[in-house]
Amino acid sequence: MATELKPQNKSIFAGGNLLQVKAIDQLMRSKWFPGIIQWPTLLLFMLIMFQLLLGPESAHDNLGTALTWVLWWPIIPILFLFLGRFWCAICPFATVNDLVQKFVGNNRPVPRFLKKYGIWIIDALFIFITWSDHVWGVVENPFGSGVLMLMLTTGVIASGSFFERRTFCRYVCFLGGLSGNYARTGMLALRGTPEICAKCTSASCFKGTEKAPGCPLFEFPKTMTSNANCVICADCIKNCPNDSIQLTVRKPTKELWFIRKPKIEEAFLSAVIMGIVFVQNVTMLEVWGSMLKWLENAVGTTNYAVTFSITFAIAIIIPVALLGLTSWIAGKFNKSSLIENFTRFGYAIIALDVAGHIAHNLFHLLAEGKSIFYTAIALLGQEVHGASPALVSMETIQFLQYGLIALGFIGSLYTAYRVAKNNHSGTLAWRTFTPYAVLIVVLTIMNVYLFVLPMAMRM
Amino acid sequence: MRGLLHITLTLLLVVVVAFSNSSAVLADGEDGEHALEMEVNGIHVSLANQNEWKKGENTIIVTLKDSSGSPVKNANVEMLIGPMAEEHAEAEDSHGAAEPAAHGAEQGHSSMPGMEMNEPAPESQEMPAHDEEKEPLLLEESGEHGIYVLETHLESAGTHEVNVMFHVNGEMLQANFVVEIPGVLSKTIVLWSFAAINVVLIASAGIMKKQSIPVKGR
Numbered sequence: 001m002a003t004e005l006k007p008q009n010k011s012i013f014a015g016g017n018l019l020q021v022k023a024i025d026q027l028m029r030s031k032w033f034p035g036i037i038q039w040p041t042l043l044l045f046m047l048i049m050f051q052l053l054l055g056p057e058s059a060h061d062n063l064g065t066a067l068t069w070v071l072w073w074p075i076i077p078i079l080f081l082f083l084g085r086f087w088c089a090i091c092p093f094a095t096v097n098d099l100v101q102k103f104v105g106n107n108r109p110v111p112r113f114l115k116k117y118g119i120w121i122i123d124a125l126f127i128f129i130t131w132s133d134h135v136w137g138v139v140e141n142p143f144g145s146g147v148l149m150l151m152l153t154t155g156v157i158a159s160g161s162f163f164e165r166r167t168f169c170r171y172v173c174f175l176g177g178l179s180g181n182y183a184r185t186g187m188l189a190l191r192g193t194p195e196i197c198a199k200c201t202s203a204s205c206f207k208g209t210e211k212a213p214g215c216p217l218f219e220f221p222k223t224m225t226s227n228a229n230c231v232i233c234a235d236c237i238k239n240c241p242n243d244s245i246q247l248t249v250r251k252p253t254k255e256l257w258f259i260r261k262p263k264i265e266e267a268f269l270s271a272v273i274m275g276i277v278f279v280q281n282v283t284m285l286e287v288w289g290s291m292l293k294w295l296e297n298a299v300g301t302t303n304y305a306v307t308f309s310i311t312f313a314i315a316i317i318i319p320v321a322l323l324g325l326t327s328w329i330a331g332k333f334n335k336s337s338l339i340e341n342f343t344r345f346g347y348a349i350i351a352l353d354v355a356g357h358i359a360h361n362l363f364h365l366l367a368e369g370k371s372i373f374y375t376a377i378a379l380l381g382q383e384v385h386g387a388s389p390a391l392v393s394m395e396t397i398q399f400l401q402y403g404l405i406a407l408g409f410i411g412s413l414y415t416a417y418r419v420a421k422n423n424h425s426g427t428l429a430w431r432t433f434t435p436y437a438v439l440i441v442v443l444t445i446m447n448v449y450l451f452v453l454p455m456a457m458r459m
Numbered sequence: 460m461r462g463l464l465h466i467t468l469t470l471l472l473v474v475v476v477a478f479s480n481s482s483a484v485l486a487d488g489e490d491g492e493h494a495l496e497m498e499v500n501g502i503h504v505s506l507a508n509q510n511e512w513k514k515g516e517n518t519i520i521v522t523l524k525d526s527s528g529s530p531v532k533n534a535n536v537e538m539l540i541g542p543m544a545e546e547h548a549e550a551e552d553s554h555g556a557a558e559p560a561a562h563g564a565e566q567g568h569s570s571m572p573g574m575e576m577n578e579p580a581p582e583s584q585e586m587p588a589h590d591e592e593k594e595p596l597l598l599e600e601s602g603e604h605g606i607y608v609l610e611t612h613l614e615s616a617g618t619h620e621v622n623v624m625f626h627v628n629g630e631m632l633q634a635n636f637v638v639e640i641p642g643v644l645s646k647t648i649v650l651w652s653f654a655a656i657n658v659v660l661i662a663s664a665g666i667m668k669k670q671s672i673p674v675k676g677r
Contacts (some may be wrong), residue, residue: 053650106662106671143646150653157657162665301610303516 267346355408530605
């Protein structure tokens with residue numbers, strides 16, 4: 001009865017349900033999914049941890065560093081774009097959470113303060129971790145990277161021990177916050193079929209059944225309007241007694257056009273991410289050394305924690321302030337408050353964030369990619385000396401970076417346009433849109449400029 | 460429950476703070492004010508730290524006295540300080556046991572840390588050594604003659620080579636010291652601390668689970 005209401009036979013490229021494809025449907029409903037990917041990921045994670053904590057002390061020779069910072073970290077925003085938060089379904093930390101919970105979990109409700117301030121905590125953690133990486137050299141130091149992983153492991157063990165479902169992933173994990181924002185640009189969407197869900201009273205998708213647990217991230221597909229907290233673990237697909245769940249392909253950034261309840265903390269995070277991408281780029285530029293010298297002279301100290309903190313604060317403040325200024329200018333036209341505009345249009349920057357992030361990481365992936373192979377064969381006693389770690393030429397990388405920034409620019413510009421049109425009509429929409437268009441052009445130019453300058457490598 | 464969480468969070472915080480500012484936790488007992496000394500061409504050179512040698516801000520004091528014990532004035536003292544290459548560190552005795560450098564800049568420079576670009580120092584991977592200068596740092600002559608002071612920031616822990624260069628009667632002399640900058644917690648301590656915290660968390664959760672009825676199962 002229920003399946004008749006589903007938009008069957010619609011092409012999957014035209015928004016049709018991917019679960020129409022038998023192979024995908026079988027995979028999603030299989031009891032082995034997502035475990036079949038989760039467990040190998042956990043094993044790989046254990047190898048990485050072993051390397052980071054007990055392997056070579058030099059990042060250059062450490063397979064854990066290569067797999068973490070040259071392979072995983074660059075690939076992850078690409079995954080968010082194509083598969084939404086699917087990474088979170090197979091993330092080894094989440095697996096540890098589930099394991100601990102299974103054996104000793106007390107399943108207590110999520111603390112109220114986490115529900116209320118979770119995203120702000122994530123914002124703060126994301127800023128702190130990026131800052132500490134620069135000041136304490138986490139990426140350059142395999143053991144430091146290992147300790148970061150241990151901290152996250154301890155976090156998920158604490159969460160899994162005492163709190164229900166994946167409290168840590170939803171309310172604390174800094175990567176979860178980032179992925180939540182990025183997944184909004186993602187091309188996969190999971191939703192309940194409204195007509196079917198309207199008649200449903202079981203809420204099996206949320207509560208869980210004997211087939212699978214309830215949604216690990218506390219989502220209720222019946223009322224879901226965003227993929228920010230859907231990890232596509234397929235538990236709801238298995239649990240739904242009415243086959244209501246649909247998995248569809250959508251246009252990148254589409255979710256950003258219709259945010260029903262925009263939140264300032266999420267808009268703020270999108271501006272912060274832009275600043276973090278700036279600072280990551282700036283500190284990897286060959287001119288960073290001279291900039292640092294200048295700053296040391298200007299502030300009268302050679303303390304790197306001080307000079308970097310100043311740079312970091314400036315880099316983060318710039319996009320936040322620019323977004324604030326733009327929102328204030330737009331408010332002159334649309335009579336909305338600065339906060340309202342900031343909150344609504346902050347989401348428009350996410351497309352450029354994702355593009356800038358992928359473009360930055362593309363350098364590590366493509367210019368240092370072979371180091372994964374070199375460090376792996378070094379484990380077998382085969383040393384490679386003097387060989388280039390680059391997979392492709394710098395020209396190719398730069399071409400791809402500019403292409404990505406161009407796509408991000410289009411995505412952000414169009415999102416701002418759609419948000420303006422959804423909230424205002426006629427010329428007012430255009431007047432509201434124009435300042436944001438200027439902002440997006442400015443941010444794009446800043447990104448492009450940073451990619452023009454030569455970068456230093458991570459390995 | 461709340462108390463237990465507080466205890467485990469405090470333990471975790473201690474590990475985090477200890478790791479991030481580990482010099483405070485695992486100082487090797489070296490008395491920072493205790494000076495390292497050597498003779499170079501009849502000039503008595505002593506190297507001391509106002510406090511303890513540590514990762515971060517240090518106030519380094521060099522005292523120069525001639526053979527008669529009189530302070531050496533206006534010696535234009537410069538210093539190079541940086542992490543030492545591993546094989547050098549192993550070869551050297553740990554504190555102040557380096558031999559006086561030969562006279563003259565050329566020979567003295569051959570062992571300067573900043574020049575050893577092809578030999579990564581043991582701790583150089585740990586932190587970016589932004590402030591460990593490859594160019595000599597000029598020490599300020601303090602009010603008391605023969606005493607020269609440098610305030611500098613050391614980014615990394617581990618064995619460091621300190622080259623003190625000074626001028627006496629138009630001749631440049633150099634004294635090389637090796638100092639151990641305490642700071643890195645032993646990996647074993649860090650790993651066991653995390654293991655202990657996690658075992659406490661899991662064990663407590665297990666005990667609590669046995670004592671109470673779970674609210675909601677996953």
